[in-house]
Amino acid sequence: MQQIQLTENIYYVGVNDRHTDMFENHIELPNGVSYNSYLIVDEKVALIDPVEANFLEDYLFKVKSVLKDRKVDYLIINHDEPDHSSTVAAVLREYPEVQVVGNAKTFAPLEAFYGPIENKKVIAEGETLSLGCHTLQFFMLPMVHWPESMVTYEQSSKIVFSNDAFGGFGALNGGIFDDQVNLAFYEDEMRRYYANIVGKVAMQVVKAIEKLSALEIKMIAPSHGLIWRSNLAWVLGKYTQWSKQESEEGVVVVYGSMHGNTARMAEIVARGAAEAGIKEVKVYDVAKTEVSFIMSDIWKYKGVIIGACAHYGNMFPNMTLLVHEINEFKPKDKCYATFGGMSWSGGGVKTLAKYAEEGKWNLVTESVEVKGAPIREEDWDKLYNLGKTVAVAVKG
Numbered sequence: 001m002q003q004i005q006l007t008e009n010i011y012y013v014g015v016n017d018r019h020t021d022m023f024e025n026h027i028e029l030p031n032g033v034s035y036n037s038y039l040i041v042d043e044k045v046a047l048i049d050p051v052e053a054n055f056l057e058d059y060l061f062k063v064k065s066v067l068k069d070r071k072v073d074y075l076i077i078n079h080d081e082p083d084h085s086s087t088v089a090a091v092l093r094e095y096p097e098v099q100v101v102g103n104a105k106t107f108a109p110l111e112a113f114y115g116p117i118e119n120k121k122v123i124a125e126g127e128t129l130s131l132g133c134h135t136l137q138f139f140m141l142p143m144v145h146w147p148e149s150m151v152t153y154e155q156s157s158k159i160v161f162s163n164d165a166f167g168g169f170g171a172l173n174g175g176i177f178d179d180q181v182n183l184a185f186y187e188d189e190m191r192r193y194y195a196n197i198v199g200k201v202a203m204q205v206v207k208a209i210e211k212l213s214a215l216e217i218k219m220i221a222p223s224h225g226l227i228w229r230s231n232l233a234w235v236l237g238k239y240t241q242w243s244k245q246e247s248e249e250g251v252v253v254v255y256g257s258m259h260g261n262t263a264r265m266a267e268i269v270a271r272g273a274a275e276a277g278i279k280e281v282k283v284y285d286v287a288k289t290e291v292s293f294i295m296s297d298i299w300k301y302k303g304v305i306i307g308a309c310a311h312y313g314n315m316f317p318n319m320t321l322l323v324h325e326i327n328e329f330k331p332k333d334k335c336y337a338t339f340g341g342m343s344w345s346g347g348g349v350k351t352l353a354k355y356a357e358e359g360k361w362n363l364v365t366e367s368v369e370v371k372g373a374p375i376r377e378e379d380w381d382k383l384y385n386l387g388k389t390v391a392v393a394v395k396g
């Protein structure tokens, strides 16, 4: 059987998930996701981060196809979240003598999820564990993306098993390594993962990158997405850019519209931004595009223009999740503006103003609220100029 090898004795035993509709039950997965796991075969055998429970049979088949009759000695838990850990109990049943390796914060949540673990080994920052020719070393990466998160560095191969850090959405379509695929697709899916999973803790990600930069790294093997061996500088650059929130020139126009009037306003706003020289103008209907895709572009681009029609004195309901996520993840280095239709009550623009105040949005121009449709020249001009003003601010 053809095995997937990172080195002569380090194997990829992860699985692809093309079934799940929503990651964490709220983020769309049109391209699937992979749950990566790694096996190091030496005098001792270490299994690094298991996978999601629905893929147990395929997973154990892969592990056994490498090991044959050998047993797993150590199960390394870099992260407790169930997309990785929900096969822990099954692995322990399969290999009852395995020692589970984690840090001081690993075991309380793990045992809360899966019950008592008898045979455990608690390691500290920088501690090593010899497997024979291979030596594992552990580094804490708190909040990337849970408090107990850590990475495992294998000293002889200089591979860092980085867990969620450097992970991305998108199942692995035959290509497992970064030099076997078209990177543009995985860049988008990696940024969408970043903006919706670890973007909230961007400062911890910066610290994590600084900590890892002290190591000599030949390969980054995350728990989701591609294994990086040929484009390390590129992926480190992208991750640093997203973590430091260095926005690119572009404007996201996102609207919520019941009868198409606020949608018509969005078209005028977008035209104003484009005429002012912005080539990357992304227009989204918040009722059609799932929030994680919009958040990904908001993370990427500097201009963010949000429009919402009124709904019972409040705003278009589907917009609530997006603005909640913006205020939760707090993307920085942005130029905001808002607009919307009044209908008979008003409320869309007023509600956006509350979120803007709460989230301390950098509003670069006054809001535009239009009665009915944008059919009066005065309203058309205001909307066009709103797009133009944001564009000018974006261009700096």
Ligand code: FEO
Pocket (backbone or CB within 6 Å): 079, 081, 083, 084, 145, 146, 164, 223, 224
């Ligand atoms: Fe992939 Fe935070 O789990």
